[in-house]
Amino acid sequence: MKDDEINDGSVENPGSSRRGFLKQSSALAALAMTPPAALTAVEKGLDEKLAVAFEQIPLKVEINGAMQQLKIEPRVTLLDLLREQLNLTGTKKGCDYGQCGACTVHVDGQRVNACLTLAMTTDGCKVTTIEGLAEGGPEGKLHPMQEAFIKHDGFQCGYCTPGQIMSAVACIREGHAKNPDEIREYMSGNICRCGAYSNIVDAIMDVKQGGAKV
Amino acid sequence: MNQFQYMRVTNPKAAVAAVSKDNTTMFLAGGTNLIDLMKRGVEAPEKLVDITRIPLNTIEKTATGLRIGALAKNTAVAEHELVVKNFPLLSMALNAGASPQLRNMATIGGNMMQRTRCSYFYDTALPCNKREPGSGCGAIGGYNRMHAIFGTSTKCIAVHPSDMCIALVALDATVNVSGPKGDRRIPFADFHRLPGDTPQKDNMLQPGELIMSVDLPMNGFAGNSHYLKVRDRASYAFALVSVGVGLKMSGNTIQDVRLAMGGVAHKPWRLTEAEKFLKGKPATEATFKQAAELAMKGAKGHGENDFKLTMAPNSIVEALKTAAKTA
Ligand SMILES: Cc1cc2nc3c(=O)[nH]c(=O)nc-3n(C[C@H](O)[C@H](O)[C@H](O)COP(=O)(O)OP(=O)(O)OC[C@H]3O[C@@H](n4cnc5c(N)ncnc54)[C@H](O)[C@@H]3O)c2cc1C
Numbered sequence: 001m002k003d004d005e006i007n008d009g010s011v012e013n014p015g016s017s018r019r020g021f022l023k024q025s026s027a028l029a030a031l032a033m034t035p036p037a038a039l040t041a042v043e044k045g046l047d048e049k050l051a052v053a054f055e056q057i058p059l060k061v062e063i064n065g066a067m068q069q070l071k072i073e074p075r076v077t078l079l080d081l082l083r084e085q086l087n088l089t090g091t092k093k094g095c096d097y098g099q100c101g102a103c104t105v106h107v108d109g110q111r112v113n114a115c116l117t118l119a120m121t122t123d124g125c126k127v128t129t130i131e132g133l134a135e136g137g138p139e140g141k142l143h144p145m146q147e148a149f150i151k152h153d154g155f156q157c158g159y160c161t162p163g164q165i166m167s168a169v170a171c172i173r174e175g176h177a178k179n180p181d182e183i184r185e186y187m188s189g190n191i192c193r194c195g196a197y198s199n200i201v202d203a204i205m206d207v208k209q210g211g212a213k214v
Numbered sequence: 215m216n217q218f219q220y221m222r223v224t225n226p227k228a229a230v231a232a233v234s235k236d237n238t239t240m241f242l243a244g245g246t247n248l249i250d251l252m253k254r255g256v257e258a259p260e261k262l263v264d265i266t267r268i269p270l271n272t273i274e275k276t277a278t279g280l281r282i283g284a285l286a287k288n289t290a291v292a293e294h295e296l297v298v299k300n301f302p303l304l305s306m307a308l309n310a311g312a313s314p315q316l317r318n319m320a321t322i323g324g325n326m327m328q329r330t331r332c333s334y335f336y337d338t339a340l341p342c343n344k345r346e347p348g349s350g351c352g353a354i355g356g357y358n359r360m361h362a363i364f365g366t367s368t369k370c371i372a373v374h375p376s377d378m379c380i381a382l383v384a385l386d387a388t389v390n391v392s393g394p395k396g397d398r399r400i401p402f403a404d405f406h407r408l409p410g411d412t413p414q415k416d417n418m419l420q421p422g423e424l425i426m427s428v429d430l431p432m433n434g435f436a437g438n439s440h441y442l443k444v445r446d447r448a449s450y451a452f453a454l455v456s457v458g459v460g461l462k463m464s465g466n467t468i469q470d471v472r473l474a475m476g477g478v479a480h481k482p483w484r485l486t487e488a489e490k491f492l493k494g495k496p497a498t499e500a501t502f503k504q505a506a507e508l509a510m511k512g513a514k515g516h517g518e519n520d521f522k523l524t525m526a527p528n529s530i531v532e533a534l535k536t537a538a539k540t541a
């Protein structure tokens with residue numbers, strides 16, 4: 001089997017490039033061939049930036065309702081993709097190690113830490129960020145949870161707020177907002193250094209009890 | 215993070231083939247441990263094989279119990295009705311771990327394979343035999359508040375940080391793996407290992423082997439189970455000490471018991487001596503204390519973690535009391 005032949009479908013390679021990869025067995029044949037110039041550049045240990053230019057692989061992901069056809073480096077996290085390439089800076093980088101929750105977004109309806117999610121793993125998925133929460137987009141009416149955070153003063157500096165709100169919405173949708181204790185436990189993945197916790201719990205309880213569609 | 219090649223596989227065979235080629239290729243599941251370690255330079259694989267699209271996320275009844283796919287998410291398992299009903303200890307342990315976001319990402323296989331949280335292991339500027347064999351152990355004589363009191367060696371005193379694994383070892387789980395040499399089954403109690411002279415090896419998985427699923431045999435512990443996790447804050451923190459208990463009661467008599475501890479050893483620590491002692495005994499605080507004493511035989515502190523020598527037996531008694539509903 002030649003390197004550029006498509007295999008039995010068990011391996012999908014979204015277009016890798018380095019020679020080492022191409023040398024692998026036919027079972028791992030690449031779907032896309034790499035320009036020979038790139039290979040030579042990599043082999044000669046040329047400037048990483050040059051190599052990087054050829055390392056971009058295709059990614060198709062729906063973000064806040066809009067289909068995005070992108071080309072990215074495999075090591076790009078979902079967080080960096082959102083902030084650095086798509087200018088969706090509502091999602092915050094706090095610790096960057098999954099310890100603070102500031103980067104919380106929804107992937108296929110589940111809340112996750114965007115900082116520990118490789119963007120490539122969201123291929124074919126639906127991502128919702130704080131910018132996509134309000135109906136009608138950023139210009140539309142605020143989501144009930146956003147309104148509740150304002151009403152209850154659920155923040156001081158506001159840096160953790162997008163993550164808190166994304167997590168709070170998921171918390172209610174999952175059915176984990178029955179009482180303040182449960183909310184505290186299921187919001188524990190979102191740290192607030194200003195300590196607005198009690199107001200955050202109030203905001204979530206308010207939305208939950210108000211029965212608004214979240 | 216280092217540069218790497220990314221490939222996606224959709225069946226176990228392709229995954230095993232891809233990773234067996236060389237030791238610079240790694241499986242990527244939820245990524246919550248691996249991406250973290252790659253960002254810090256502790257791991258630097260040249261290729262990542264994304265296994266999340268392999269259909270290994272089912273939870274199903276078998277003739278003898280339950281089979282949980284290795285790619286099932288921690289949340290999905292913790293909340294699955296068959297798990298909640300038959301193995302509440304596993305649900306409790308999973309829910310005690312990490313955060314809701316991380317549990318939505320983390321898989322069962324990845325959870326078993328997670329590395330220690332020893333701060334020397336995480337800091338590439340410091341010595342650590344697990345990360346760099348032969349460089350020394352920073353934790354011995356250093357900051358070792360989180361470290362082991364059982365089964366340590368002169369090379370490493372780290373603990374395995376998983377909560378889920380404490381439940382799995384108590385519940386007599388078996389791990390099904392598939393590798394370049396075929397399939398095999400590993401009793402969960404033998405899956406992880408003690409550090410000895412090769413702390414770089416956390417477990418018995420061979421290069422290229424993929425965890426496929428975990429089997430749990432049915433048992434009679436569902437009515438009296440408890441997972442107690444003692445930590446620095448009420449949630450979203452690793453265990454200082456944790457205890458998993460399953461009791462099968464007949465009136466006030468303990469017919470059968472499973473007992474395991476976390477945060478105390480390089481592997482999930484099953485308390486077989488204490489189990490043997492408790493069988494047939496009445497569920498009283500006095501017997502629980504005796505059992506805890508037996509369980510602590512051979513425990514050794516390393517300075518900062520000496521408090522575990524008191525915390526561990528107290529936690530065993532508390533967990534047993536709660537499980538027996540005598541608390
Ligand atoms: C901030 C934070 C707090 C945490 N707190 C806790 C806690 O309190 N309790 C707790 O138990 N855990 C905790 N964790 C750890 C978490 O549970 C693990 O990171 C997670 O379970 C790993 O699963 P994963 O699917 O994300 O694995 P990955 O990160 O994808 O992989 C981990 C390792 O397993 C290997 N691997 C994955 N799947 C397989 C497979 N099927 N076969 C063979 N090898 C495989 C990978 O190659 C890699 O080496 C915490 C993590 C973070 C970041």
Ligand code: SF4
Pocket residue numbers: 330332333334335341342343344345350351352353354369370371372413
């Ligand atoms: S305890 Fe183990 S992991 Fe920690 S520094 Fe020592 S060798 Fe490394």
